[in-house]
Amino acid sequence: MRLHVGCAMWTLKAWQGRILPHPLPTNERLRHYAGWCDAVEGNTTFYATPTRETVATWADQTGPGFRFVLKLPRTVTHDHRLTDADEPLRAFLHAIEPLGPRAHALWIQLPGSFAPADVPTLARFLRRLPTTHRYAVEVRHPAFFDDPRAVRLLEGVLTDADAEWIPFDTTAFFRSPPTSDAERNAWTKKPRMPLRTHALTERPIVRYLGRDDTVRTVEGWQHWIDVVAGWLREGRSPTVFVHTPDNADAPVLARRFHDEVRARVPGLAPLPEPIPVEPSPVEPSPVEPLTLF
Template sequence: MVAPIRRWPATRTRPICRSTALPTAWPASTSTPDVVTALPPRFITGCPLWSEPAWGGQLYTRGSDADERLAQYSRVFGAVEGNTTFYSLPSAARVARWAELLSEDFHFCAKLPREVSHGGRLDADHPALRAFFSRMAPLEQRLGPIWLQLPERVAPDALGILAEFLAGLPADYQYAVEVRHPGFFRKDDAERQLNRLLHGRGVERISFDTRALFASTATDPSTLEAKQRKPRLPVHAIALSQRPSVRFIGGMDRDANWQALAPWLDKCVQWLQAGYQPMLFMHTPDNQMAPQLARDFYHALRERVPALAPMPAWPGEREAAQTPQQAGLF
């Protein structure tokens, strides 16, 4: 029997950072590290998936199975987009296995089922929602922020429905919302009302940056497919909770991606200085370059914020470096 969904507490107070558009050009950087005080800063980065065959021999060891890939991925990155839960719930045995493999400080950012977000009116009593929380419960503190990805048809006139839905979610978890209707990106009353609603609930608004993808002139099938599937919307860098969240969708050109990523470097430094824990997820059209892009960004950020912990070595690269030495012993 699934326990009834608990309601939010009467008040939730979180710091807020006003929405600001990202600069179109990256200013010249200095060699002086930025100073971050108080508690050691934490920047959380990851990819849209953890199991990609092309990453074998690099991120993870060759011949690794699905469980080994997740374990090795989670030793390097602090989060992953849980896109699988958008389409269907994993088995109870699979979730239990994930809980065994993941460290306690890992963030499994599962998406709410599409039956809930795309199936009609948002309903906090939807059976699929109850099934989701029941199935994912073994992840405990590893679950979240939980993502609600709204379709483009959810417009500003649906804010009342969204408010009612958020009020009905369990208070045990953190949440983040991604909106795609153009009416939420005009820096007007509709956008301000959305931001106030989310901030009042301690819910983050996901920044979705596809500029590098749509600036790409590549004509490979992966890029063309990504352009068809991804929205093209303005980018507003915003923090409504302790974990501002960014999804960066790059192209196939590494240099062009880095040029588009550079403004986020300044923004993440600002967030870290303010005591936030930014989350940034890297995508490329086929995602083969996503881990390297995430690592490049982390290293660049750590040059600015030396107090960040170093990113662990990649198991696949470590294995490759050790193999010739071991072979020479025989």
């Protein structure tokens, strides 16, 4: 019985010297992040497919139980809309091979214009994917949340492919107006997604967006504590990603989420202990030269 938790990235300037040591070589940052969380969203793969050598360093820095949820390239999902995209998809699958089982799921994030009428395209795409990976789909068209027929249609296609539906819960974020620059920026960019808590597979994946105020973030995830605890009791193995607009405390919040679920499910395995962060050395103040008058 495992609950994996993580963030949208494994390094952030706001974490330096507090959550991650500073300075820290690029090829050590993921290793230190993996002491805090045991999963991470692979958002960067949406914009560019990494080299196979780069991916091999990711594997070297993480244990076999670490989970990557890697986003398919936008050339596949947005530019080609899941058709005639064999070459970029093949290159992506080749590049991520060094991760082995760490590649927990390949994340198919579809644009808001991808509507119920496009579901047959998704079905064909899923049927052609190699069975060596698990797949998870995130949709943003309102009909998939408002129209029961569209919900049934998508759930049927995903169930046939043993693929998960990833909810992006932004309800807590949009509950009240923004109060910081980061929140105001996110207010114009994040989708207003309805709440969905139904899992289709044994390995559900949740993306949760809170606020920069920790109290409001924790208040907003309480229903997920209940849902995730229930999934664990059913024998499922969920992964939850905690976001905030500035993400400054995201690893700490992810661990807190895990702790709150573990209080409900005592048999849940604990997270690893973070690698201690040594205080940054203090530079000595320069000595002013003595001036004689």
